[in-house]
Amino acid sequence: MRVGIFGGTFDPVHNGHLRAAEEIGESFSLEKVYFVPAYIPPHKNTGNISAMEDRLAMVRLAIKGNRRFSASDAELRRGGISYSIDTIEIMEKRFKDVYYLIGVDAFDEIDTWHRYEDLFYHTNFIVMVRPNHRKKSGLTMFPKNVRKQMTPLNDYSFQHNSGRQVYLQLITQLDISATRIRTSVGSRKSIRYLVPPAVETYIKEKGLYQ
Structure with missing residues (x-):
C-alpha cells in the first residue's frame, strides 16, 4: 500500500494543507495520506501551541468526507517530543511504500532534524515546491552529508543510495x-475560506486563538 505522511503542527489545519495533500495524493497515486499532528514539535515554541486534542479534532473535521485522507494520533x-523519524519507522512497518510530504522551506533545514540522515x-x-520558490535547487538542496549519496534522475527526482527517492x-x-x-x-477578522467551515465553527465554539 502506497501512503503519504503529512506531519505538522496544524494549528490550525487550513485549506492550503488540504489542497497540497489533495494534489500530492493524486499525482503520486497515494492510497492514503495520513495527517499526523505533532504532539510536541521539536522546532517550535510549545508555549503558544493549542492542545493536541484540539488540533487533532480540527484535522478530523477538515478531512471528513475525503476517503484518501486519514488523521493519525x-x-x-507516543508522547514526548515528536520526532518524524519515530513516526516514519512505525509507518514503515505497516505499509510497503511510504512517502513523507514536506514543504520546501522545511526541507531546506532537514539537517537540523533528529537523526536526519x-x-x-x-x-x-515529496518536497512541495511553490511556484515562486527561488532558493536552492538540484543537489544543493541536500545537506552535504547526504548530497554525496544522491543521484539525480532528472530535474525533479533524485535517488538515495538506499533506493529511496526524493521528488520535487x-x-x-x-x-x-x-x-x-x-x-x-x-x-476578530473573518477566516472564512481560509479553513473548512467545520474548522471555523470549532475555533469559534472552543474560543481558540483569542
Whole structure:
C-alpha cells in the first residue's frame, strides 16, 4: 500500500494543507495520506501551541468526507517530543511504500532534524515546491552529508543510495498560513475560506486563538 505522511503542527489545519495533500495524493497515486499532528514539535515554541486534542479534532473535521485522507494520533499516543523519524519507522512497518510530504522551506533545514540522515533510509520524500520558490535547487538542496549519496534522475527526482527517492513537486500556491489565521481570529477578522467551515465553527465554539 502506497501512503503519504503529512506531519505538522496544524494549528490550525487550513485549506492550503488540504489542497497540497489533495494534489500530492493524486499525482503520486497515494492510497492514503495520513495527517499526523505533532504532539510536541521539536522546532517550535510549545508555549503558544493549542492542545493536541484540539488540533487533532480540527484535522478530523477538515478531512471528513475525503476517503484518501486519514488523521493519525500516533504522536499523541507516543508522547514526548515528536520526532518524524519515530513516526516514519512505525509507518514503515505497516505499509510497503511510504512517502513523507514536506514543504520546501522545511526541507531546506532537514539537517537540523533528529537523526536526519536516517530519514533517507526509511522513507521517500515529496518536497512541495511553490511556484515562486527561488532558493536552492538540484543537489544543493541536500545537506552535504547526504548530497554525496544522491543521484539525480532528472530535474525533479533524485535517488538515495538506499533506493529511496526524493521528488520535487510543484503545488498550487495558496497565500494561507496558520499564523495569519490565528492573528485574524485574535483581531476578530473573518477566516472564512481560509479553513473548512467545520474548522471555523470549532475555533469559534472552543474560543481558540483569542
